Amino acid sequence: AGAVAVLNKEKNFKDYQQVYNAIAEKVRDQDDADDGAGRYGLLTRLAWHSSGTYDKNTNTGGSYNGSMIYSPESTDGENAGLEVARDFLVEFHYLFPWLSRGDLWTLGGVVAVQECGGPKIPWRPGRKDLEDRKKVPENGNLPDASRDADYVRKVFTRLGFDERETVALIGAHCLGKCHTDRSGYDGPWGPSFNMFTNDFYVRLLQNWHVRKWDGKKQYEDDETSSFMMLPTDYALKEDSKFLKYVKMYAEDQDLFFKDFSKAFSALLEKGIEYPKDVKPFEFKTLDEQED
Template identity: 50%
Template sequence: YNTEGSAQASSSSWKKVNYNNVYKDIADLLEDENYDDGSYGPVFVRLAWHASGTFDHKTRTGGSSGATIRFEPESAHGANAGLDAARQRLEPLKKKYSHISYGDLYTLAGVVAVQELGGPTITWRPGRRDKTAADCTPDGRLPDAAQGADHVREIFYRMGFNDQEIAALVGAHALGRCHTSRSGFDGPWNASPTAFTNFFYTELLNNTWVPKKWNGPFQYVDRESGQFMMLPADMAFKKDSKFRVYVEKYAADQDAFFEDFANAFAKLLELGVDFPEDAPFYKFKTLEEVLP
């Protein structure tokens, strides 16, 4: 990708892209039997979130506009380990749709992944403009999984989220897995890591989580099978009484989770973005809805 650090030329480039076609092409990139659990979906969601979650509402810096996650030093921040796999997978689409910004491509990939893996429709707008390597955010803006509720709040309050929104977002940890080669942690959160469900909440509440016995970083595994995991930061949602109210709600009511997640995730992807006034809101249909 563009490692020269040049920003996007024209402010109206975004109008030249057919985003329905980009949606379909991203959807076609999801499946790969040789990658992880068979889908790039989870790592696309993580890319979209890490591109966006650097936002600081006080200084109005960071966020997905700029797509500085593709440049060093930001790409090399510890929290971003492994995301090059997602960026490389998407790169052919930047070639094919030369007028799309990286910020739009990465956030749209998160939307496609959530929807195609069975999650809610995420309202999305185009018009992010790429910035240069000089605009990279400092290290430390993304959460540290080894910490608890206070830290999680500090990080997400900085972006402008409240407890309900934070608790709704964390349900995305139904998707994917931890990799020892990336974060150091190990394992999936549940048995269906390529399906968007409310299982993060049901598993968190219904399993007994015990410290994993190993030489790696401190994390939890379910006592019964030892196959599934929780990060220390995940466990905070069970231990913290204010977060727990929402965890119980979303465990009992998948529709409520889908609705609240869709709103919070759309907000995340828009943090700090100055959209062109005429940028339309898209609600994409899934491939299954479009194809006969």
């Protein structure tokens, strides 16, 4: 049986909007963190990695159990640095003790995307903290950035996504940056790394070369040598089926926002079964509430 969402009947939209606001205010306070990237990329990556362990073949993994604090998932090399994100959020476990880790981490991603100008991400609660140690996923499900297009296709097929959804999801690399002490890669994908835009695709279509340095193989842009692409990012440009969607999103930010919203929302719910008619919440941003 899959993981069935457990809905807290005492809590309603207002309660969850309150959690959203508390996280959003802390994110706003730390706007200068990480050399100006803020916390947008970091929290988006936590939501993604807590969900990205899902395997549709066995219907295991995903965000439901909030299992990333347990070994071996906690020490997966792909999760390096996410302890910073979990520490950022930990105070909200105490402020809102009725909220599970899986709900908190995925909601953190929704806050991050929406507060930096991204699309609304429909979100539902109901994840439950791990009760069975056997449900901690093995490592190896989160993608390795050194690989090619066929590998990327395989990972996202296992997650249950098609090519268009895959390209849409990777557009989240408009946010944040790589850290040499976390992944070994270095730098942001573009200059507007604290704003959610379609800039990742626009830049990917420009000219890139392999960076000359002692670190892992990554690309840098011909024009300024200030920005980066991972081998798996660059692979989207080398594969004609992926490239089609890269071009589509580079030309049409509204379409990217629409597709990203749907795919990211689905990603956060992989492996979770909802009782019928559970409508997702759509949270207001802090800005919208101040109007």
